[in-house]
Amino acid sequence: xxxxxxxxxxxxxxxxxxxxxxxxxxxxxxxxxxxxxxxxxxxxxxxxxxxxxxxxxxxxxxxxxxxxxxxxxxxxxxxxxxxxxxxxxxxxxxxxxxxxxxxxxxxxxxxxxxxxxxxxxxxxxxxxxxxxxxxxxxxxxxxxxxxxxxxxxxxxxxxxxxxxxxxxxxxxxxxxxxxxxxxxxxxxxxxxxxxxxxxxxxxxxxxxxxxxxxxxxxxxxxxxxxxxxxxxxxxxxxxxxxxxxxxxxxxxxxxxxxxxxxxxxxxxxxxxxxxxxxxxxxxxxxxxxxxxxxxxxxxxxxxxxxxxxxxxxxxxxxxxxxxxxxxxxxxxxxxxxxxxxxxxxxxxxxxxxxxxxxxxxxxxxxxxxxxxxxxxxxxxxxxxxxxxxxxxxxxxxxxxxxxxxxxxxxxxxxxxxxxxxxxxxxxxxxxxxxxxxxxxxxxxxxxxxxxxxxxxxxxxxxxxxxxxxxxxxxxxxxxxxx
Amino acid sequence: xxxxxxxxxxxxxxxxxxxxxxxxxxxxxxxxxxxxxxxxxxxxxxxxxxxxxxxxxxxxxxxxxxxxxxxxxxxxxxxxxxxxxxxxxxxxxxxxxxxxxxxxxxxxxxxxxxxxxxxxxxxxxxxxxxxxxxxxxxxxxxxxxxxxxxxxxxxxxxxxxxxxxxxxxxxxxxxxxxxxxxxxxxxxxxxxxxxxxxxxxxxxxxxxxxxxxxxxxxxxxxxxxxxxxxxxxxxxxxxxxxxxx
Numbered sequence: 001x002x003x004x005x006x007x008x009x010x011x012x013x014x015x016x017x018x019x020x021x022x023x024x025x026x027x028x029x030x031x032x033x034x035x036x037x038x039x040x041x042x043x044x045x046x047x048x049x050x051x052x053x054x055x056x057x058x059x060x061x062x063x064x065x066x067x068x069x070x071x072x073x074x075x076x077x078x079x080x081x082x083x084x085x086x087x088x089x090x091x092x093x094x095x096x097x098x099x100x101x102x103x104x105x106x107x108x109x110x111x112x113x114x115x116x117x118x119x120x121x122x123x124x125x126x127x128x129x130x131x132x133x134x135x136x137x138x139x140x141x142x143x144x145x146x147x148x149x150x151x152x153x154x155x156x157x158x159x160x161x162x163x164x165x166x167x168x169x170x171x172x173x174x175x176x177x178x179x180x181x182x183x184x185x186x187x188x189x190x191x192x193x194x195x196x197x198x199x200x201x202x203x204x205x206x207x208x209x210x211x212x213x214x215x216x217x218x219x220x221x222x223x224x225x226x227x228x229x230x231x232x233x234x235x236x237x238x239x240x241x242x243x244x245x246x247x248x249x250x251x252x253x254x255x256x257x258x259x260x261x262x263x264x265x266x267x268x269x270x271x272x273x274x275x276x277x278x279x280x281x282x283x284x285x286x287x288x289x290x291x292x293x294x295x296x297x298x299x300x301x302x303x304x305x306x307x308x309x310x311x312x313x314x315x316x317x318x319x320x321x322x323x324x325x326x327x328x329x330x331x332x333x334x335x336x337x338x339x340x341x342x343x344x345x346x347x348x349x350x351x352x353x354x355x356x357x358x359x360x361x362x363x364x365x366x367x368x369x370x371x372x373x374x375x376x377x378x379x380x381x382x383x384x385x386x387x388x389x390x391x392x393x394x395x396x397x398x399x400x401x402x403x404x405x406x407x408x409x410x411x412x413x414x415x416x417x418x419x420x421x422x423x424x425x426x427x428x429x430x431x432x433x434x435x436x437x438x439x440x441x442x443x444x445x446x447x448x449x450x451x452x453x454x455x456x457x458x459x460x461x462x463x464x465x466x467x468x469x470x471x472x473x474x475x476x477x478x479x480x481x482x
Numbered sequence: 483x484x485x486x487x488x489x490x491x492x493x494x495x496x497x498x499x500x501x502x503x504x505x506x507x508x509x510x511x512x513x514x515x516x517x518x519x520x521x522x523x524x525x526x527x528x529x530x531x532x533x534x535x536x537x538x539x540x541x542x543x544x545x546x547x548x549x550x551x552x553x554x555x556x557x558x559x560x561x562x563x564x565x566x567x568x569x570x571x572x573x574x575x576x577x578x579x580x581x582x583x584x585x586x587x588x589x590x591x592x593x594x595x596x597x598x599x600x601x602x603x604x605x606x607x608x609x610x611x612x613x614x615x616x617x618x619x620x621x622x623x624x625x626x627x628x629x630x631x632x633x634x635x636x637x638x639x640x641x642x643x644x645x646x647x648x649x650x651x652x653x654x655x656x657x658x659x660x661x662x663x664x665x666x667x668x669x670x671x672x673x674x675x676x677x678x679x680x681x682x683x684x685x686x687x688x689x690x691x692x693x694x695x696x697x698x699x700x701x702x703x704x705x706x707x708x709x710x711x712x713x714x715x716x717x718x719x720x721x722x723x724x725x726x727x
Contacts, residue, residue: 438584439558452574
């Protein structure tokens, strides 16, 4: 394309990150670095019972003996773990009795992010838990949820109020020593969300947690635990943003889901962490372990993710299908631009009979970015008559972006069926010329092509967020073909 | 009207058009014929503003506006339509959405309000009926899995929808059997009116049996080397391109 157009394209790609502002607020931080003492200090600050302190210390010991994994296709400056601050919390003036008492600065921050903590202005049927740096600021609609018997609160509060529930389930799906990052998280996690849906209950609201990293030097380690008892149903959405800094910030989260007999958990993520600038400076390192256990018969866990942010993404939301007839699903759109790198996908482990899994992954790479789908489908010997369907589509924009698809398929019985389809296409100059010739602006053309490409995934998102996700993608990519 | 003067065009470093002149008035149908590689398709893409073709000399005027520096979408809004020899497939994008976006983009460029999907559908169905096109093509993805004839018909539908005043149709007849050719020609004739003009790019005379041109030009080595009426086409058919040289 000619020079003029190239410039126009570049201006469009380099749309400023809308959420890159910083909130000025007094925080309480602890000294940099990680040690047994720091772990104890975090536990103490949070007034935790002994079992939590032990949980953390055990994890820390494991972490000390582990090495950061290097098998992914990601290349990044290693994090200096002793330079990270492991606890940072906005100084709260007093204990909050109601949402009206939330610090105006914080309320404004979340308003700017489009997350209203005001229940009157509630987004249609969504209860929000807002997490700012290491702590949960506010949870809306607690009362409405309590009426239905649903517990939705910060995990720190759950540890205090429902220690038995937490003790029973925490770390059962993702043991602390699962990998380097889970050991780290288990040692130092500061907050996150806890949801418990009692049996025979359909959660009356969409649950949502909104994570905001604000502090420049602190890592964010949240932990989410969702338990759906027999015959229950819940839909949960997670959103995230961070300010724009030149340095990389560490985010290592854990999400554990447990679905009992006939229970269904639908977990959706719209990830929009700061991705670094056009030259690849700054941005979040996102090392996340998410796993769901379908423990009961006919249980179902469905992951939907729209990954647009982060400088580096390392994330494989997985399902372990233990109960007979259990269903696991993974729907993903991963978009990378500039120098972003994503190594993401899923694991579907079939243990029970007649279990089924479905994987639909859409990767979009632009600029100089690298986008890898990595997925494991394992069908164990006793998982007879199980089936998997996998579809991985990659869309390339421009000449310098890259896409990889790395499937691992292990089938150990002969009655099961695994299907894998993959495609790579490119938004080419000729395709765009066709749109332009019909009088359609290049931005509109790309946005229409992308919506079409991602349609199957957006269908899976709760409605309010599908529209947002669609807009987000277009905004991030407009004009990145040159 | 379209006025092309001394047009020189290169792609990469090769000069393809080497001083081409052409003038088309409203109500006229022109046909450009010529052997492969004579520059016919280059001419059509250059008028439409394809970014790979660079104008090194000369100018293209349309209704007193110079097109040389305009973007393809701006040219489209001025009434220039290019019917593609190989219309592109756009996976995941429904034909109806594509057509509506094109139509609304045009309305917007004229400072008019966009039309809502229901109103648009009504309007679109009229146009489809006019050219006898099956409504099932609305819900399918743009050109995906369309036969050669269906793709070409979809092009004519777009020309009708945008009500373009200059239709440049690049090898509309290629890949069509005689029945499909008749159907397409009929559709083109229905969309044409005396306020509009057509430039038909073709290899063979058979298209011209159905759409009667006022002028026939023969291209060779990036220039128009001979102009005449339909009898020139017939003579070419008999004697081949070597005869003109």
